[in-house]
Amino acid sequence: MTSELERAARDVRSAVAIVAASGRPVIGIVGRDVPAVLVAASGAHPYRIAPGDELTDEADAVMGRAVDRAASRVLAAVMAGSLDFLRGILVSRDCEASVRLFYTLQELHRRGAIAPPVHLVDQVHQNRESTLQYNVAQLATMWEMVEAWASGGISTRSIEAARNELADVRGELERRRSWRRSGRLSGTAALHGYRVAAALPPTDAARLLRDAGSEADDAGFPVFLTGSAPLGDEVYRAIEGAGARVVGEDHDWGDPILTDRLPARIARDRDSLLRELATARLAGAPAAASSTMAARAKATREAIAASGARALLSVVRPHDEAPAWDWRHQREQADVAAAMVRGEAADDLEQVVAVVETLRAAS
Amino acid sequence: MTRLESASAALTHQREWFASLRAAVADGERFALVNADAPQEILRAMGIPYVVNQWWASIVTAKQAAAESLEQVARSGYPDDSRQYDVLALGSRGLDAEGAPWGGLPKPDLVIAELSGDATGKVFEAWTDDPSIGYFAYERTAAITPDGPWWELARWHWDRVFGPERIALMAAENRLLIEFLEERTGRTFELSRLERVMRLINEQEEYNRETRDLIAAARPTPVRVSDTIPAVMVPQWHRGSEWGRDAARALRDEVAGMVAAGGAVCEGERTRLMWVGRGLWSDTSMYRRFEEEYGAVFVWSMYLAIAADGYIRYGDDAIQALAARFVGITDLLYAPPLAPEWYVKEARTHGVDGVVHLVADDVPGASFITLALEEAGIAVLEIRASNADPRTLDLSDVEHAMSAFIAGLAT
């Protein structure tokens, strides 16, 4: 039986379009590095865009074919006009595909070929004071851009209100993560929860998450998923359909969302506040495309321990380069059975399932 | 038509330089491997010898040792189908002494790169699997839209091309690199030496600029692109040395002499062409055939043109000027709107009739370059190549498409 949460997760876009039709400005976000709290504080609704179902032929012709499909699918949605309800799109530089998507969208907008304006939130990722200062300056520019798009001012008080609403959603997500780790929630359901939380207005998302409840105990074979961030829920369904459970993951549509802390207290001066926001992301779980192999291997090892996984599975789509580099050290340090499905094979769910079977046999 | 003397001299110098580098390293000198898009000037100023990663990759490729180097990468547990060119040096460590080109690349003590793409940082981090090798990374920031033609602004008003924030970040990283190098090598950085390096480079690139302008204005075209490429690139790897500056001046003089003498690659020049994207210059016979059959000559190379327009930076603060040189160097070649506008300007100043655009599928913004050229009324032939697998490019298909394109231009 399809739950309300699952139905909502499958079609967040229509729900968000209704929000926009009601007159509330909606701002699109691509990637995990754009702080949604700043957007919400402007009065606009921050909507994190997931890859759509539109055909990518036209997008491929413009952006090139050798780019992670997650980005082509977002471009295809914009080019099809499906996201015309957005006041603007904030793109993060979380990976090369996003940067490429940004350049393409910016140029298409300049040429009048697409409706929404775009802005790059250029957050970089080393643990250095100079990096932090650059990121703060970028967030200050984003602040002004968002105010202009939303036609609303951001104030200490509006940030505080936005933070509190988002914190409610976080609370629900954290509860679900603990259920998941104790075997009472599938990875697929967890993924749906994250997707809804990143896309819908916080009050709607919190209600859906609250109502969803836990699931029956399941003794499925616990697997930790690394590699590419999934386009939809197909990979999760395939793995869990084969009797395994995805008990944790390190892509940016899953558990790592919870490692980017919301600001604890809202500083009065803008600079300190932006510093806190920028630091929160830099201190969050490392992402494949923007971290060292060493940091990734350590994080994978810790996340496997925290989630109780007994195997490590990496599913890497074509043109997603970083995870294949991380793999050597991840596998060496994981301390559980490990396997990678890469390239075209990663698109073939039967092959993914076959690898899950070999992992089960090996562990 | 003989080879340019400047080209032969550059290639000879390169061999001698590499032999002396190997000797110095054998004597205990510390040396660095640097990716081409990261600043090398600080190393030059501190007297730390370095090899540019892409130059070494070109040597490995030319000596047919690329496949074996990639196998070595795979054997060490890393992908052999990602960043293939960037990773050749890493893999070439596994070549046996006889198979290694030029006696082999000595083990670097330091590696330096910019975090471009998702994996370049990891390619360089992989060197540190040997814990005696130190690694320094520069952030890669994204291009902004400049408030005017970048090729006019970049020399003096670089902050209007790249933005003060990007430059401030890279300048801070330059200072961190200096600390890192002082710690690692025991050498001391002196600002006056960097200032001298920056002066020499501006002189070198001004000569390249004169050479580019000479070739742009000459009818018929006096030199082959396959000749100017080594005559420009080898001195580029030695940027900041007197040899590099003098080599660029010699090239300028040689080209000026040819123009004055009315020299021509092809006496019957009828069609002027521009090649955009990764070149296929090793197959010189193909180009000769176009000359002979159609009087069609390629008159432009991005290596000379980017040296002419992309590198010169004047300013009082050498650390900042250096940051302004590197912070967006690849944007100038690929990112819209900077790159498309520049190719149009170069196509116009060189009076080309058509452009052959090799579109590697991993290059961002390629479609906008074609579009901008076509909108400027310049015919474009796009050739699609997979960067992951260059073997998919069939040279006879390419030649066929180019013949048809050139024949079409003539009518």
Ligand code: SF4
């Ligand atoms: S100094 Fe440079 S940018 Fe300024 S006017 Fe002269 S050429 Fe143009």
Ligand code: SF4
């Ligand atoms: S017209 Fe023919 S013979 Fe004359 S220079 Fe050109 S290619 Fe040579």
